[in-house]
Amino acid sequence: MGMESYKLGITGEEVAEKYLAQQGFEILEKNYHSQQGEVDMVARDRDFLVFVEVKNYSFRSLSSPLSAVRKNKRESIIHAARTYLLKKGIKKTNCRFDVLTIYRSMDGSRRIEHFKNAFFCD
Amino acid sequence: MLVKINSAAILGLEAYRVEVEVDSSRGLPGQSIVGLPDAAVRESRDRVRSAIENSGFEFPASYFTINLAPADTRKEGPLYDLPIALGMLMASEQISAKRLDGAIILGELSLDGSVRPVNGVLPICMSLASEHHQVLVSKKNADEAALVENLEVLPVESLRQAADYLNGKIEIKPHRVDVNSLFPPELQYNIDFADVKGQGHVKRALEVAAAGGHNLLMVGSPGSGKTMLARRLSTILPPLSIEEALEVTKLYSVTGLLSSKGVLITRRPFRSPHHTTSNIGIIGGGRIPRPGEVSLSHLGVLFLDEFPEFDRQVLEVLRQPLEEDRVTISRAHSSLTYPAQFMLVAAMNPCPCGRLYDQNLNCTCTSIQIQSYWRKLSEPLLDRIDIQLEVPRLKPDELSSLPEGETSKQIRQRVQAARRIQNQRFKGSGIYSNARMHPKQIREFCRLDKEAENILKSAIVHLKLSARAYDKVLKVARTIADLEDRPVLCASHIAEATQYRTLDRNPSTSSG
Numbered sequence: 001m002g003m004e005s006y007k008l009g010i011t012g013e014e015v016a017e018k019y020l021a022q023q024g025f026e027i028l029e030k031n032y033h034s035q036q037g038e039v040d041m042v043a044r045d046r047d048f049l050v051f052v053e054v055k056n057y058s059f060r061s062l063s064s065p066l067s068a069v070r071k072n073k074r075e076s077i078i079h080a081a082r083t084y085l086l087k088k089g090i091k092k093t094n095c096r097f098d099v100l101t102i103y104r105s106m107d108g109s110r111r112i113e114h115f116k117n118a119f120f121c122d
Numbered sequence: 123m124l125v126k127i128n129s130a131a132i133l134g135l136e137a138y139r140v141e142v143e144v145d146s147s148r149g150l151p152g153q154s155i156v157g158l159p160d161a162a163v164r165e166s167r168d169r170v171r172s173a174i175e176n177s178g179f180e181f182p183a184s185y186f187t188i189n190l191a192p193a194d195t196r197k198e199g200p201l202y203d204l205p206i207a208l209g210m211l212m213a214s215e216q217i218s219a220k221r222l223d224g225a226i227i228l229g230e231l232s233l234d235g236s237v238r239p240v241n242g243v244l245p246i247c248m249s250l251a252s253e254h255h256q257v258l259v260s261k262k263n264a265d266e267a268a269l270v271e272n273l274e275v276l277p278v279e280s281l282r283q284a285a286d287y288l289n290g291k292i293e294i295k296p297h298r299v300d301v302n303s304l305f306p307p308e309l310q311y312n313i314d315f316a317d318v319k320g321q322g323h324v325k326r327a328l329e330v331a332a333a334g335g336h337n338l339l340m341v342g343s344p345g346s347g348k349t350m351l352a353r354r355l356s357t358i359l360p361p362l363s364i365e366e367a368l369e370v371t372k373l374y375s376v377t378g379l380l381s382s383k384g385v386l387i388t389r390r391p392f393r394s395p396h397h398t399t400s401n402i403g404i405i406g407g408g409r410i411p412r413p414g415e416v417s418l419s420h421l422g423v424l425f426l427d428e429f430p431e432f433d434r435q436v437l438e439v440l441r442q443p444l445e446e447d448r449v450t451i452s453r454a455h456s457s458l459t460y461p462a463q464f465m466l467v468a469a470m471n472p473c474p475c476g477r478l479y480d481q482n483l484n485c486t487c488t489s490i491q492i493q494s495y496w497r498k499l500s501e502p503l504l505d506r507i508d509i510q511l512e513v514p515r516l517k518p519d520e521l522s523s524l525p526e527g528e529t530s531k532q533i534r535q536r537v538q539a540a541r542r543i544q545n546q547r548f549k550g551s552g553i554y555s556n557a558r559m560h561p562k563q564i565r566e567f568c569r570l571d572k573e574a575e576n577i578l579k580s581a582i583v584h585l586k587l588s589a590r591a592y593d594k595v596l597k598v599a600r601t602i603a604d605l606e607d608r609p610v611l612c613a614s615h616i617a618e619a620t621q622y623r624t625l626d627r628n629p630s631t632s633s634g
Contacts, residue, residue, distance in 0.1 A: 092148045
């Protein structure tokens with residue numbers, strides 16, 4: 001089970017990368033970690049710096065993926081984003097948090113949903 | 123980009139302008155609301171987000187600073203949802219700010235983007251109509267806002283509609299209401315004095331009380347019809363003038379009780395709070411003080427059934443409004459004054475078991491119980507009640523045989539005539555009824571003829587009336603004379619007025 005979901009995650013991220021590239025996103029970082037946080041991808045969408053969280057779920061999961069991005073997860077992403085901005089010295093830039101959900105159905109096909117500006121800092 | 127939208131906040135019955143400043147800046151998305159918002163204002167960001175998204179707009183990914191200026195007064199309630207949402211849409215340039223034109227914007231947002239009504243629209247519009255000529259409100263608040271003259275009321279149903287209007291895509295027809303048409307040609311009540319059989323002297327006392335604005339206390343056994351009679355008092359009071367109706371409506375609007383009562387309150391209020399009501403509930407209060415029962419019965423009747431069952435403290439707080447026709451409530455944040463010009467009608471049993479005055483039934487109370495029952499009513503409080511009377515229980519054969527009495531309309535006409543005489547008499551003196559006469563005015567207006575003077579003298583001796591009771595008798599006698607349109611008080615007026623001093627004569631109250 002563990003290996004399988006790991007694989008689901010890896011392949012899911014590849015799918016996400018491809019999708020974002022198609023949408024004109026320029027991917028700057030993958031799996032960016034800060035001390036207390038992490039974010040799956042940092043990308044540039046025109047004049048926006050986008051922090052993307054990729055959520056995989058298969059026909060086996062019971063809950064919806066958006067609800068999986070709960071407070072702890074959000075805080076982790078926000079922390080990573082703040083660290084990123086600080087380390088790179090980025091100021092006065094439009095930022096956004098997106099969530100990408102990738103659904104894998106029984107026949108192996110995937111459906112992607114893109115939630116732009118999915119949440120904001122409290 | 124910085125956007126400024128006008129909204130309003132209420133303090134008591136007055137409103138002041140609040141500038142909702144929305145500033146978007148680049149950075150991690152988020153928002154902060156400053157300017158002393160309360161919980162309902164802070165929660166607005168969740169409603170605003172859903173409303174914006176469900177109205178077909180994009181929730182902008184910027185950092186928003188929302189300032190409610192002036193920043194030193196507390197802002198409460200959800201009425202800033204609509205201005206905040208429109209401000210965000212303007213700051214993110216999804217709609218234009220050109221047509222804003224200084225309009226006052228008020229409204230709560232529902233998650234689906236529809237605009238819900240808010241409290242206090244009438245006082246806000248009345249206070250700000252001199253500076254602003256336009257107001258954008260929920261359609262359900264439009265009637266209320268349109269009561270104010272010289273104000274263009276733009277009713278909106280949804281955030282989308284408001285945005286489309288500001289974008290110049292659609293026009294909104296200003297809402298108008300004819301205030302006069304809201305007044306029924308004749309006062310209609312579903313209760314009437316004719317419903318009550320017998321009790322002629324109580325009806326008469328209520329008529330006198332209504333004519334002179336006297337407070338009244340009824341003492342009687344359970345089931346004697348005290349409550350029934352008191353409820354009918356408001357049906358014989360003169361109708362409200364437009365100014366009075368607006369004043370009462372304002373109080374109900376602030377309290378959020380208006381929606382259940384229609385647009386304009388045209389009848390005199392009748393409030394009968396339960397005897398467990400706290401003194402805050404009676405007088406008004408809260409962190410930011412709200413009107414209490416005394417203010418909700420402004421220009422109407424406050425009926426306190428089971429008078430001695432009220433908390434002693436509750437009864438004592440009634441003294442200030444009874445004296446001054448208004449209440450001033452001071453809290454750490456603010457000190458507010460609400461009008462409270464009401465007629466107090468109190469009803470009580472003669473003793474805890476209620477049978478004291480009944481010949482056929484035996485009272486089971488001890489004299490100590492009766493004394494402590496009466497002692498709840500303090501001297502200074504009873505002092506403010508001009509008319510006190512006993513209400514006996516009707517006998518079964520009286521109930522079936524007595525004819526129906528006069529209708530409320532007939533009595534009201536006499537009351538109105540007596541009130542006109544008083545208005546003439548007290549013109550420019552700041553008081554409006556005989557009940558509010560000062561000692562100097564009592565000496566000036568309550569002239570007695572020879573016979574009346576004799577009767578009054580013997581009443582003082584035989585009934586042991588105090589000096590205070592003497593003044594009360596004169597005031598009530600003045601009202602009785604006004605009902606007959608007589609300038610000088612005669613013997614019959616004095617005789618009737620002394621009848622209304624039950625408690626001065628009753629031994630059971632001598633300790634109270």
